[in-house]
Amino acid sequence: MPESVSRFVKMGVAVHVQHGAGENAAFPDALYEKAGAQIVADAPSLARDCDVLLCVGRPSDDLLALLRKGTTLVGFFNPLGDPAYLKRLAERDVTALAVESIPRITRAQPMDALSSQSNIAGYKAVLLAASALPRFFPMLTTAAGTIPPAKVFVIGAGVAGLQAIATARRLGAVVSGYDARPVVKEQVQSLGASFVEFDLGQAEGAGGYAKELTPEQLEKQQRAMAETIAKNDVVITTAAVPGRRAPLIVTEAAVKAMQPGSVIVDLAAETGGNCALTKIGETAVTENGVTIIGTLNLPSTMPYDASRLYSRNLFALLSPFIKDGALVLDPNDDIVKGSCVVRDGKVAGSS
Ligand code: NAD
Numbered sequence: 001m002p003e004s005v006s007r008f009v010k011m012g013v014a015v016h017v018q019h020g021a022g023e024n025a026a027f028p029d030a031l032y033e034k035a036g037a038q039i040v041a042d043a044p045s046l047a048r049d050c051d052v053l054l055c056v057g058r059p060s061d062d063l064l065a066l067l068r069k070g071t072t073l074v075g076f077f078n079p080l081g082d083p084a085y086l087k088r089l090a091e092r093d094v095t096a097l098a099v100e101s102i103p104r105i106t107r108a109q110p111m112d113a114l115s116s117q118s119n120i121a122g123y124k125a126v127l128l129a130a131s132a133l134p135r136f137f138p139m140l141t142t143a144a145g146t147i148p149p150a151k152v153f154v155i156g157a158g159v160a161g162l163q164a165i166a167t168a169r170r171l172g173a174v175v176s177g178y179d180a181r182p183v184v185k186e187q188v189q190s191l192g193a194s195f196v197e198f199d200l201g202q203a204e205g206a207g208g209y210a211k212e213l214t215p216e217q218l219e220k221q222q223r224a225m226a227e228t229i230a231k232n233d234v235v236i237t238t239a240a241v242p243g244r245r246a247p248l249i250v251t252e253a254a255v256k257a258m259q260p261g262s263v264i265v266d267l268a269a270e271t272g273g274n275c276a277l278t279k280i281g282e283t284a285v286t287e288n289g290v291t292i293i294g295t296l297n298l299p300s301t302m303p304y305d306a307s308r309l310y311s312r313n314l315f316a317l318l319s320p321f322i323k324d325g326a327l328v329l330d331p332n333d334d335i336v337k338g339s340c341v342v343r344d345g346k347v348a349g350s351s
Helices: 001-009 028-036 044-048 083-091 107-111 113-131 160-168 183-190 215-231 252-256 267-271 303-321 335-340
Strands: 016-018 038-040 053-055 072-075 094-097 139-140 143-145 151-155 174-178 234-237 263-266 283-285 292-293 338-344
Touching: 001 028, 001 303, 016 044, 028 038, 028 183, 053 113, 053 335, 072 303, 083 338, 094 335, 107 160, 107 303, 107 335, 113 234, 113 263, 113 267, 113 303, 151 160, 160 174, 160 183, 174 215, 174 338, 215 252, 234 267, 263 267, 303 335
Parallel strands: 016 038, 053 072, 072 094, 151 174, 151 234, 234 263, 263 292
Antiparallel strands: 094 338, 139 143, 283 292
């Protein structure tokens, strides 16, 4: 984003931007030039001639082949989900910082790209649900009688789930939330939603993330869950376990027990889906009239703010390590240690 370009330029960094990079986010090239960037014709020209390459998604292998030895890459590299890509990065003899691996410590909050993008996904999921639902979210008292509010159930109360709860509440729905980590109960309630509880035993792992449930815990959860799901008009699923397939929580039977016209938005479609009937990347209507939205990459549907937040995340990550216009990473810094998944041609943790 141009605002981050000018901040980097003020630090003595020469910023080159791929032609058209911001166009779909409502940022034409001219704004980057005004902020002090040089526009470069295409990605290959950028890759051949940079010390640090900031990306959103992963560069293709063709692009990787053009990088100079010692280049630093920063972006979403899916390090837990696709370790083979890290090996390909290492073969190019580069250094890579994966934003997914930034440790979730207080100091790193402004850099937390997972959170900034999850926030957008949670918000947008509710808007998609509201526009697909053939009824109002809020309660309405009209001359033609009272319309009861819609009931929304949010499964997984991490960053996306909490934003979905807050957004659905703002639209006037009656909202409930559930998470395998009972510790989030107060956060759910503080947003004006009720917390649904099933007794599954301890499910919180290291670093505040969820631990994978045992098969017995999953089965018990699915049965109790189906009853709750059937009572709701909208179900938004966000349950994830880093590096694993998303847990299957909404079974086929649970979908069949829902009322016609109900809507499911499966934010976990990115990692396989929380609902057994989700068609990844698509919106489908089941035989019993339930709309299931499995759209991928929801942040990309709000490119202006997704880009604004992501570019601020990257500036916060890199600016402490810029000395005299160059990036000098401190290998002893906790944030560098956590996020540096490939260093000088070696995958972190490998010998
Ligand atoms: P995530 O996207 O990895 O997972 C989403 C949610 O799904 C989590 O709340 C998880 O508990 C839940 N989940 C997993 N399996 C489930 C199951 N079978 N049934 C129901 N729910 C299930 O999580 P996230 O949004 O990235 O956040 C993870 C944690 O990290 C949260 O506690 C969040 O508040 C915390 N966090 C901390 C910081 C920080 O301190 N800097 C920043 C961001 C997030």
